[in-house]
Amino acid sequence: MDYYLISAAAGDPEPAEILVEEFVLNDDHTAAGIDSAAWRAGSWAGAPALTRELRSDAGLRARVTAVDRPAAAEALALLGGGELPDEAGLRAHFQRQPLPAESPLDLGSGPAARRYRILFAGQLGERELADARAALRLEPAADPRVAGTAGADGFMWELRRIGADIAWCVDVTTRPGGGQDVTALGALLHHHRQAIRGLGLIPVTIERFA
Incomplete structure (x- = not known):
């Protein structure tokens, strides 16, 4: 809770x-x-x-x-x-x-990656952003909209800014055909949601795009 x-x-x-x-x-x-x-x-x-x-x-x-x-x-x-x-x-x-329920986008019949998005309302100051990078073990990214990326055990994730000071999200992607454990995925999504929530952002929803 x-x-x-x-x-x-x-x-x-x-x-x-x-x-x-x-x-x-x-x-x-x-x-x-x-x-x-x-x-x-x-x-x-x-x-x-x-x-x-x-x-x-x-x-x-x-x-x-x-x-x-x-x-x-x-x-x-x-x-x-x-x-x-x-x-x-x-x-x-x-x-x-x-919360709105929509079917994930079908990207084809082959073994595709699955991408989950944890959407947050609010803004991160410079100190909170640094803490978020540390909590999610992020490395720098070339895309200025992305605060950093990381990965482990068949999962990749990134902290991304949405719009101009509108919101933030954490996108978690599974490796195509990797057969990642559902329990491990749930634990990872929970950890990332709680880590960013603890820095002042409010979790809005968790969506799947593929």
Whole structure:
């Protein structure tokens, strides 16, 4: 699960609300939806509208901090919300924000590479970009839109800027005909999503293009 603290104003260190999200994944590790609940005004409730706003409103993102479960539990206690429910208890409050479902592009009948894209809302400053390169073990790329590339165990990935200060993505490509383990792919996508999320970007979806 992903935990976020939301302050009343940008720059305010004290949280006012807590958002909990969980990506709903298909068998191929693409995203089917985002389940969420928020603690606000003294109670938990489903938060699909807040989930949508977080990905479309830069002003809201400026008030949001990604945290781990212990930090969320500490914040909830300070806000007078008592003990943070376990994951099953949080799921009881969830409501789902569906994500668009499209069939991957068929590039032919031969053994083609598969390309997955983890899309993020927000921007990376120079320090965060350096941290992202370190977290993903990236090497420099010739393309100015690409912050770096790396690869291991039949997978290749790159951190890419989308548009002019619009968004970022991590593209993960499998080797054609490589037969990469599905579990390993899921673990890699999860690691990359959490690594970039921890630097301040908000994961939007996970798509497959081939």
